[in-house]
Structures are given as C-alpha cells and as structure tokens.
Amino acid sequence: MSFLQTIESMKTVRDFRDDPVPSTILKRLIRKTQSEKGLLPDTTFSVRLIEDGPGFFQLLNGKAGYFGKMIAAPHYIVLFDEPKTGVYENSGYVMEKLRLSAWEEELGTCWISLDERVDAAPWVVDPVEAPPMALVAIGYPEHGIFRQDVLKKSARLPLTDLVYLEKWGQKCPVEELEVRGMSEIFYYGKLAPSWGNRQPWRFILHQEKIYLALLVDDQENRALTDAGIVMLYIQQAAHDKGFSMKWQLLEREPALASEMGLPETYRLIGLFSFN
Numbered sequence: 001m002s003f004l005q006t007i008e009s010m011k012t013v014r015d016f017r018d019d020p021v022p023s024t025i026l027k028r029l030i031r032k033t034q035s036e037k038g039l040l041p042d043t044t045f046s047v048r049l050i051e052d053g054p055g056f057f058q059l060l061n062g063k064a065g066y067f068g069k070m071i072a073a074p075h076y077i078v079l080f081d082e083p084k085t086g087v088y089e090n091s092g093y094v095m096e097k098l099r100l101s102a103w104e105e106e107l108g109t110c111w112i113s114l115d116e117r118v119d120a121a122p123w124v125v126d127p128v129e130a131p132p133m134a135l136v137a138i139g140y141p142e143h144g145i146f147r148q149d150v151l152k153k154s155a156r157l158p159l160t161d162l163v164y165l166e167k168w169g170q171k172c173p174v175e176e177l178e179v180r181g182m183s184e185i186f187y188y189g190k191l192a193p194s195w196g197n198r199q200p201w202r203f204i205l206h207q208e209k210i211y212l213a214l215l216v217d218d219q220e221n222r223a224l225t226d227a228g229i230v231m232l233y234i235q236q237a238a239h240d241k242g243f244s245m246k247w248q249l250l251e252r253e254p255a256l257a258s259e260m261g262l263p264e265t266y267r268l269i270g271l272f273s274f275n
C-alpha cells in the first residue's frame, strides 16, 4: 500500500479484539517510528509500549479520552517528550506516522486525549523522565460477527473551506490548485484527523508559498498536535507528487498575519516551501 492509499483508507478504530498483538510486531513498529525523523531536526521524543492494556485502561478510565471516556484496548503506545517549542506539533507528526504504519500491519489505533497529567512511566519498560505528550490505543480491529468493514471515516470540510488564496476568507478555486499541481496535496491534507474532528487549520497560498494558520483558542495544545498531523499529510503527499518541499515552524508573524487579514483567533504557525 502506498502512503497515500494508507491515508485514504485509515479510520479511527474504537472497538478492539481482546487478543494481544504479538510484541515482536509492536516493538518493530516502535523501533521504526523511533528511528525516523520527526518534524523538527533536533527532536528527542521517546516512543514506548504499554503491554498491559487492561491495567492501563483501569488507571485512565475517567481521566483520559473524550469527556473521560477511555478507549479499551489490548495495548497502548505513549510518546514522551520535554515541553518545549514545537513539541506538540512534533508529537502529532510522529504518532500519526506510527498510526499509519500500524494500519499497514492491519492494526487499528485511536488517538486518546490526555487532559490530566498521567504518570505513565511505571507502565513502560525502559521509562523516560519526560512527560507523556501523545497516547494511542492499539490492537486488532473488532469487525463484528459479519466480519465486514463497517467503520466509516468521519466527514471532512470541503477543500474550498480550507484553502484560501492570498487573503483570509478568499476561497481558492480548485482550478487554481490544479494549475499549480497542488490539488492532490490538499486533498490528502484535508483527510488528516484532528481532536473532535475540528480541523482547526486553514491553508493560505500567499506569494507561491503555503502558510498554515491554526485556531488558537483554549484548546491550543490539542490544535498544535492536530497541526503536526496535517503537516505530515501535506509533506508526504507533496513528496509523493515529486515536490521537494519542507515545513518550517513560525514564531509570531503579526505583520504577515495582518497583511493576510487573519482573525485574532488564528495564528500563522507553519510555512511550507521549496527546499
């Protein structure tokens, strides 16, 4: 399966079979994720396996997941990292890479929101000092008695609501994206999952560059994690189309944001440009 086929077919799995996944498969997945580059050149993340899923579920039930609704799974995977600039974006990027690799191994995963501080270190072999930044449930999807694919991918906003041309709110016609050879890149980008499926990001094509604007309300850290995920999708789609482009994280860009007419609730956080 190509990366783009994986992106298209992957869905969030919330019902898992009870049987464990062989630890060789899980450890291989983690080794692969750990050995690949993150979003930033100098990242130091640590990915760890929680083998005792049922035990960890008991610990987090009521404390993690949407409104404390923890997802039961045979195993979990945690990403630990130090709080620093770009850490949420990188955690989203790296963990989503792992989810896509897991899907290729016919494993299902579900992102789990960590709202309370959780001491996950005692649950992993080889613990690290840093706090948990991202968590997913992992296991074989439960397909039900008819063994058919009943899972649905949640709907996404249309591209015209997500991509603006030069200025905030100025919809970018799809033909314009096609002329630039970029329609597929955004098509795959829009498939990126997000917390509550909020899709808190918008793209602005401005003077031949792609800017990522992010909704920074009281859910900022979640939105930054979502941003890392969409950056992965855009980067990989561009790479597969033969564009040699990469992301750069932006600090505050008030002059540019005001030139583009960004609302106060959005911030320019990424620039995607040719190397």
Ligand SMILES: Cc1cc2nc3c(=O)[nH]c(=O)nc-3n(C[C@H](O)[C@H](O)[C@H](O)COP(=O)(O)O)c2cc1C
Pocket: 010, 011, 012, 014, 064, 065, 066, 071, 110, 111, 112, 113, 152, 153, 154, 193, 194, 195, 196, 197, 222, 225, 226, 229
């Ligand atoms: C950062 C993040 C946190 C999430 N937290 C949860 C969660 O706590 N519980 C849950 O059931 N789904 C969670 N999700 C999954 C999203 O609800 C799901 O990806 C989105 O609705 C899109 O659905 P799809 O992945 O099936 O296309 C989370 C997703 C992200 C990216």
